[in-house]
Amino acid sequence: MNDETPKLKALARLTALFSTNYAQYKSSGYDESNARTDFIDKFFEMLDWDVRNEQGFSENYREVIREDKVKIDGQQKAPDYCFRIGGMRKFFVEAKKPGVNIKDNPEPAFQIRRYAYTAKLPLSILTDFDEFAVYDTRIKPDKSDKASVARIFYCTFQEYEQQFDFICNTFSKNAILKGSFDRYVEENKNKKGTTPIDEDLLFFVEDWRIELAKNIALRNPDISIYNLNTVVQKTIDRILFLRIAESKGIEDADLLKTVSQSINVYEHLNQLFIRANIKYNSGLFKPESWIEQVRIDNKILSNIIVNLYYPDCPYEFAVLPVEILGNIYEKFLGKTIRFKGVKGGHSAVIEEKPEVRKAGGVYYTPQYIVDYIVQNTVGMLIKDKTPDEIAALRFVDPACGSGSFLVGAYQYLLNYHLDYYTNGKNKKAAIKKEKIYEAAHDAYKLTIAEKQQILQNNIYGVDIDSQAVEVTKLSLYLKLLENEGNEASGQLFRFSDMALLPSLENNIKCGNSLISTDFYAQGDLGLSDEEQFKVNCFDWDKEFAGVFKAGGFDAVIGNPPYTYLISDEIQRYFQWMYKYQDYQKDLYLIFLEKYSKLLKQSGTFGVIVSNTWLLSVTYRKIRQYLTLSYRWRKILYLPEKVFSEAVVDTHVLIFDYNVPKENDYFDVEVCRNKAVTQMHTVQFSDIPKDGSPINVTVNPKGRILFNKIIQQCRPLSDYCNIYNGVKPFEKGKGKPPQSDRVMKEKPYVLEGERTGKEWSPLLRGSLIHRYTNRWNSDYWIQYGEWLAAPRDPAIFTALQKIVVRQTGDSLIATVIGPGVICRDNLHIIINNSDLSLLFYLALVNSKLLNFIYEIINPEKGEALAQVKKSHVEQLPIPVINLSKKSDKTAHDNFVALVDKMLELKLQEHAEPNPKAKTMIQRQIGAVDGQINEAVYRLYGLTEEEIGVVEG
Known part of the structure; x- marks a missing residue:
């Protein structure tokens, strides 16, 4: 408690000051800004937080983000404080002036709960210094909730000293670094109503899809199933984008709500989309006459739009992480719209895609895995490089889905560039060249133009699903605008006709990464339209001619599909085109072979895949290919289930496309509770090159012992x-x-x-x-x-x-x-x-x-x-050899010991007396030890080798 004594004394002085002038601070003339400066900032500084960034951390690693008031339609759009560790949000604090009744007024509680629930933060704080309330912000907020709903702690300033242990041990910076905050969250999880925002928002988005699909199918009897899926997807994407842009102040407040109240909602929406196309010029709002001619009932669209606004909407889109939206869309893309009935009729239903059904569902890659892969590929390749050098690098996800890996790579690049430009020696030139600008006092942001350039220079993706391609683009656009406000559409472009978003038509493309147009060399295959879409041939060297003229991509990242429904025609093509496959039942194996066709020499791939390629006796060819063609840099062992719904066991591979040398080494790391630690280093010469199964998790001494035993024994x-x-x-x-x-x-x-x-x-x-x-x-x-x-x-x-x-x-x-x-x-x-x-x-x-x-x-x-x-x-x-006396003696000794063990086991099972049972169990332990010692002698193990086994 001695360490806390200075803090308690400082807290006592602060509460005494507040008490002395209590009437003044509670008056209407004392505002929130003064309360933050005089009391709230100082309170959190006592908890070790660098509220004013006196340590001079870069923009990406400031411990506390203090927001200026941003109000749209009378509603504040961002919390007053965001507390972070290593750039990662941990909790929000919403400040009020002391005149506000925090204990009983439901509006401030609803406000902080909306922020933190949308940002997927477990706890957050509401305070005016006079009162201090902690909310479990995993519980979905509702506009009818009382102020006490989801509140798990409350005290007044007179109780701060009494409650300081709890506050300090939960919300101080040191408490978070030591894990106390996370432990408290874990101990208080699974309460009623704690539905994560990604699950909750997915429910709403899927509901929008089915309502739109049914209505469009009813009102447009000639529409094809492909066009129905397309118009539904585009309508949802466009509405969500504009609503998020509104929440950031990039669009006018209530833009969509006003349209929803018009006589012909869809017609006015299309007019809005046309204006948005001029403003953003990205392809997201590109006019298509057939889409504009679709008929949709006003009621359907109005219902979707109205429920995106305060107070009906429990989400605050201004703080919605793009990664959460990607998670939602990844699962959203696992289903498709089908016509119901033999002839289709005009009734639409939502069904899981056949390939998703076969795979057992859609599995979104957790953010910590995305970050690990990006750091060890993109991060490794750009380390110590200048922005001009980085501009020449190309990173691709050939099965990009909703774009989670590309968004992660883009975020890493944005952080690196901002750190580079705000470095003391570079800052002045970066401001002059309009790479960064000062958004607030001593707080800098990359300009929109710079963020556009990074995106177009470095980020590439392909997916067989056209809807996934559109979602990837949407995710990248939202990441580009993530920290922007109304200055993005105003101040930054006063003297420029540049659109807010770049076109990604040359970066993110639709096609089958594994099948080129030589697929049709098999002759007339008589494929149906649906089968044509599944084949969806893609010629990498033509679609990305500039990239391959320069030698290929610098890095491949992602989570390739593990299973797929493959037609006979595609199966024959794979057998003809890919030479290192024993049989094709897992597409990820073909992707592992394909990467060498996409990478530059010395390029890197970083992917999360099933561990069967290393361990299955049937996958000899791909194992031999990867051991002979790549320099292994890292393998991340994942003993815990990464995909909670899936049974597949996975690991992460970081391999360089270089012929390996026998004296090369690679690291084997393990991830437990999202924390990565080193297991051991493996010399490449210890890895079999004949395609034999490989267990990289065994430490080098264990591997040497394993090889010794295998060589002197028979199976x-x-x-x-x-x-x-x-x-x-x-x-x-x-x-x-x-x-x-x-x-x-x-x-x-x-x-x-x-x-x-x-x-x-x-x-x-x-x-x-x-x-x-x-x-x-x-x-x-x-x-x-x-x-x-x-x-x-x-x-x-x-x-x-x-x-x-x-x-x-x-x-x-x-x-x-x-x-x-x-x-x-x-x-x-x-x-x-x-x-x-x-x-x-x-x-x-x-x-x-x-x-x-x-x-x-x-x-x-x-x-x-x-x-x-x-x-x-x-x-x-x-x-x-039983004719050899020593072998015969050893053999007979084993038989006698096992006979004794079987007899003791029967006695143990039949014995009702606990004391007698314990005596038998001790004998069993002794015989078991004798058997193990005899086995060690039989295999000729040394004391050191026995230690390896026992360890």
């Missing part, structure tokens, strides 16, 4: 046959000969029913534990043709077999006798050698082979981890 499949268990009849997939001949559980299978030969015990994975089978008449099955596939009789008749549980992140096995049917969540090992099956069981359950297994298939800690049959087959087994 388990050389000694044993490994099978998958049987798959019972699945409902909806054919019909069994008798309706009751399916898997039955104990309640339905009585003793008298099991007298025939058809019934057999059914063993499931959940019943198997190390050296233990917990089956106890739980499940039975009638085995026959109705099961998924016939099986080798040996899996039923073998006197002994090892079963390995499929579900889990480690090897769990035991031995069972004949006559038991194993479910398909078990793998079956049947001995085909002169060694005892118990010998193999000891090895499979040992620490060493579990260590080896984690290298072969690194799914440790993953929620949906699975032991795969192919990985069991690869387990390394030493060569044992």
